[in-house]
Amino acid sequence: MPSITRASLPDAAPKQARVSVPPTSTIRGWGRIGMRGREVRSDDLERATVGATLSRGLGRSYGDSSLPASPDGTVVNTTLADRLLSFDEETNVLRAEAGCSLLALNRVFLPRNVFVPVTPGTQFVTLGGMVASDVHGKDHHAHGTIGQHVRRLRMRVADGRIVTCSREEHADLFAATVGGMGLTGHILDVELSMRRIPSPWIQQTSRRVGDIDEFLDALEDGAHRWPYTVGWIDCLTRGAHMGRGILMAGDWAPASEAPTRFPKPHPRIAMPFDLPSFVLGRATVAAFNEAFYWKHLPREMSGIVHWETFFYPLDAIGEWNRMYGKRGFTQYQCVLPTSAGRDAARRVLDILTRRGGASFLCVIKDCGPEGEGLLSFPMKGISIALDIPVRDDTQALVDALNEQVIREGGRIYLTKDQFTRREHFHAMEPRLPRFQEIRRHWDPEGRIRSAQSVRLFDERR
Amino acid sequence: MKRPLHAVILGGTSGMGRAVARALAQRGDRIFLLGIDEPELDKSAADLSVRAKSPVGWALCDLLRPETFAPALDAAHAALGGFDTVIVTAALFATQDDLERDRKLAERLLTADFTNTVLFCEEAKERLLTRGGGTLCVFSSVAGERGRKPIGLYGAAKAGLTRYLEALDHRHHGAGLRVVTVKPGFVKTAMTAHLPPPPFAGEADDVATLVVGAIDLGLPVVYAPLAWGPIMTVIRNLPRFVMRRVGF
Ligand SMILES: NC(=O)c1ccc[n+]([C@@H]2O[C@H](COP(=O)([O-])OP(=O)(O)OC[C@H]3O[C@@H](n4cnc5c(N)ncnc54)[C@H](OP(=O)(O)O)[C@@H]3O)[C@@H](O)[C@H]2O)c1
Numbered sequence: 001m002p003s004i005t006r007a008s009l010p011d012a013a014p015k016q017a018r019v020s021v022p023p024t025s026t027i028r029g030w031g032r033i034g035m036r037g038r039e040v041r042s043d044d045l046e047r048a049t050v051g052a053t054l055s056r057g058l059g060r061s062y063g064d065s066s067l068p069a070s071p072d073g074t075v076v077n078t079t080l081a082d083r084l085l086s087f088d089e090e091t092n093v094l095r096a097e098a099g100c101s102l103l104a105l106n107r108v109f110l111p112r113n114v115f116v117p118v119t120p121g122t123q124f125v126t127l128g129g130m131v132a133s134d135v136h137g138k139d140h141h142a143h144g145t146i147g148q149h150v151r152r153l154r155m156r157v158a159d160g161r162i163v164t165c166s167r168e169e170h171a172d173l174f175a176a177t178v179g180g181m182g183l184t185g186h187i188l189d190v191e192l193s194m195r196r197i198p199s200p201w202i203q204q205t206s207r208r209v210g211d212i213d214e215f216l217d218a219l220e221d222g223a224h225r226w227p228y229t230v231g232w233i234d235c236l237t238r239g240a241h242m243g244r245g246i247l248m249a250g251d252w253a254p255a256s257e258a259p260t261r262f263p264k265p266h267p268r269i270a271m272p273f274d275l276p277s278f279v280l281g282r283a284t285v286a287a288f289n290e291a292f293y294w295k296h297l298p299r300e301m302s303g304i305v306h307w308e309t310f311f312y313p314l315d316a317i318g319e320w321n322r323m324y325g326k327r328g329f330t331q332y333q334c335v336l337p338t339s340a341g342r343d344a345a346r347r348v349l350d351i352l353t354r355r356g357g358a359s360f361l362c363v364i365k366d367c368g369p370e371g372e373g374l375l376s377f378p379m380k381g382i383s384i385a386l387d388i389p390v391r392d393d394t395q396a397l398v399d400a401l402n403e404q405v406i407r408e409g410g411r412i413y414l415t416k417d418q419f420t421r422r423e424h425f426h427a428m429e430p431r432l433p434r435f436q437e438i439r440r441h442w443d444p445e446g447r448i449r450s451a452q453s454v455r456l457f458d459e460r461r
Numbered sequence: 462m463k464r465p466l467h468a469v470i471l472g473g474t475s476g477m478g479r480a481v482a483r484a485l486a487q488r489g490d491r492i493f494l495l496g497i498d499e500p501e502l503d504k505s506a507a508d509l510s511v512r513a514k515s516p517v518g519w520a521l522c523d524l525l526r527p528e529t530f531a532p533a534l535d536a537a538h539a540a541l542g543g544f545d546t547v548i549v550t551a552a553l554f555a556t557q558d559d560l561e562r563d564r565k566l567a568e569r570l571l572t573a574d575f576t577n578t579v580l581f582c583e584e585a586k587e588r589l590l591t592r593g594g595g596t597l598c599v600f601s602s603v604a605g606e607r608g609r610k611p612i613g614l615y616g617a618a619k620a621g622l623t624r625y626l627e628a629l630d631h632r633h634h635g636a637g638l639r640v641v642t643v644k645p646g647f648v649k650t651a652m653t654a655h656l657p658p659p660p661f662a663g664e665a666d667d668v669a670t671l672v673v674g675a676i677d678l679g680l681p682v683v684y685a686p687l688a689w690g691p692i693m694t695v696i697r698n699l700p701r702f703v704m705r706r707v708g709f
Binding site: 003022086 | 475476479487499501502503504505506507508511512518519520521522529532533536537539540649650651654655656657
């Protein structure tokens with residue numbers, strides 16, 4: 001609804017360029033490992049992405065996915081480009097700039113009983129990042145990954161053009177971009193279908209589970225009854241009780257059972273300093289796990305809870321990654337296909353417990369069928385995610401886990417990865433050649449790269 | 462102030478202006494945008510329309526071209542059916558080095574951030590007084606509180622602006638004009654994206670919450686983030702020999 005436009009003001013002065021190049025600095029992933037490079041923050045992605053080597057959002061990928069391949073590389077930080085461009089109340093289709101955060105989407109849309117089609121475990125991610133990682137959530141068995149709900153992407157590709165891709169238009173680019181770790185071009189805007197929900201409250205149920213076998217049964221059974229399920233495992237316990245933990249399941253509460261008030265976002269406390277790394281040693285983690293397990297005294301509990309408590313428990317503590325001290329941490333997440341059999345999860349956990357890896361957080365989740373994204377992570381089977389503080393033996397632990405995952409026919413989640421070796425990655429990714437072919441087609445000179453793509457994908461120079 | 466507000470925002474396409482516009486739109490106030498870049502205005506109007514669930518209009522208005530001020534405010538008046546609030550966040554920024562190197566740039570910045578901002582406020586003030594008062598909320602800066610080495614020229618324009626706004630408040634308070642002078646410290650927006658953020662760097666959304674509160678209460682001066690209030694008290698009282706020596 002413009003009232004006065006350029007046409008009525010003929011000789012307007014040209015707008016001053018708003019993209020200035022900052023000095024080199026250390027750019028970090030969520031696991032706190034950093035790379036030197038230039039990070040440009042701009043609210044004008046069309047301008048800022050010209051000639052840039054990578055885009056990044058809120059920097060919540062754990063490893064080097066969003067870090068520059070070399071110090072002279074320019075990485076565009078998209079977070080200032082955060083506008084909603086349209087929302088259709090009838091179809092629930094939203095179009096928004098890539099830097100728009102999930103936090104902002106939840107603040108705007110939850111009060112209207114509208115939610116993202118798929119959410120990861122933190123709100124501190126951007127739309128562009130969600131698409132590049134093809135994120136999944138507690139509802140993967142029911143709703144797939146976010147890519148399944150994306151309709152169209154507007155992108156700046158390596159040759160400088162701006163193109164729109166979808167299942168109909170440049171379908172190869174679309175399939176490679178969903179879960180493509182930002183390596184096919186810069187995502188400028190995203191069009192996706194949002195979901196109507198009956199109320200902004202969650203009906204949650206949780207139960208104590210005695211061992212890994214019971215866990216697999218419980219997840220399978222829960223998947224038939226609940227759209228959201230996830231399990232927390234105590235990975236320090238060995239032997240008969242290996243894999244004991246808590247299973248959580250939930251669904252949006254029907255309006256008739258939900259409180260009528262809107263659940264206000266929770267305040268956040270920040271981690272003000274780095275904890276010394278001994279704090280998260282084996283003994284403390286064991287004590288925490290014991291407490292967490294037995295806090296759940298009744299075998300089964302249920303009730304109406306806040307959406308933040310259910311989906312984003314760790315968001316309550318700002319910068320919780322500082323808990324792991326200066327050396328940081330990595331997350332190891334793999335998915336083991338159903339074809340590997342029920343014992344696959346036990347075999348992988350066994351490697352962790354045998355090596356004494358003290359994982360504070362171990363999350364287990366059953367996944368539905370593989371999505372359309374060419375490098376999308378989930379596949380039909382069981383996904384296991386572990387937080388591992390970085391120590392001298394972390395590389396050896398990740399190697400051992402990866403070797404087992406390759407034997408099981410599984411794969412790792414790039415968004416979490418920092419330590420996987422190129423040979424291992426190639427062995428677990430038969431889809432890689434097809435992805436690289438499309439990438440080369442859109443970027444023959446290999447301009448768009450990340451520290452991770454250099455580490456894992458690209459031919460050695 | 463009676464709600465919903467009918468607010469005109471010059472600079473609402475980015476940074477703190479974008480955040481203030483959103484905070485108002487989300488609680489149901491009516492908004493009209495003024496700015497210089499058509500695609501930007503279109504996108505920002507779309508963003509606000511989604512949040513407000515009603516269409517938001519815009520018109521071109523260029524701080525470097527004072528002849529655009531009156532028609533832009535007329536367009537806002539026509540679209541909103543009259544307005545009671547005018548917010549100015551638009552301004553130019555450049556580093557002291559660039560301004561010392563490029564005299565033309567210095568002239569443009571001094572003109573936009575002082576002379577023309579004042580002229581825009583005069584135009585807006587007249588309209589607000591005609592309807593019996595209202596709120597004029599203008600973003601100055603803590604840079605105008607003291608002559609500081611790295612922001613001398615920009616700070617001088619903001620110092621002049623702050624004084625002008627103070628006088629405006631004294632002169633028209635009785636007639637119902639509420640002048641709100643916002644003095645941001647370092648806030649992480651596109652304007653400062655190329656600078657390393659110092660301690661106490663603020664977020665645009667938090668500033669917006671403070672500013673909307675100040676507009677509702679008619680507070681004459683807001684430091685944003687709040688921590689800059691006491692910090693500036695210290696800086697205002699530092700003796701000259703210290704200011705000559707320190708680098709901030
Ligand atoms: N950020 C800080 O740390 C800081 C500190 C102290 C004071 N301030 C002051 O706070 C205010 C807002 O700052 P911000 O950081 O939010 O800035 P910003 O994001 O750079 O926004 C400035 C706005 O001014 C508009 N603009 C630029 N030139 C213009 C012109 N010739 N005519 C009309 N509009 C023009 C821009 O429009 P386009 O989007 O189309 O370019 C943009 O909307 C400014 O007055 C600034 O001086 C900021």
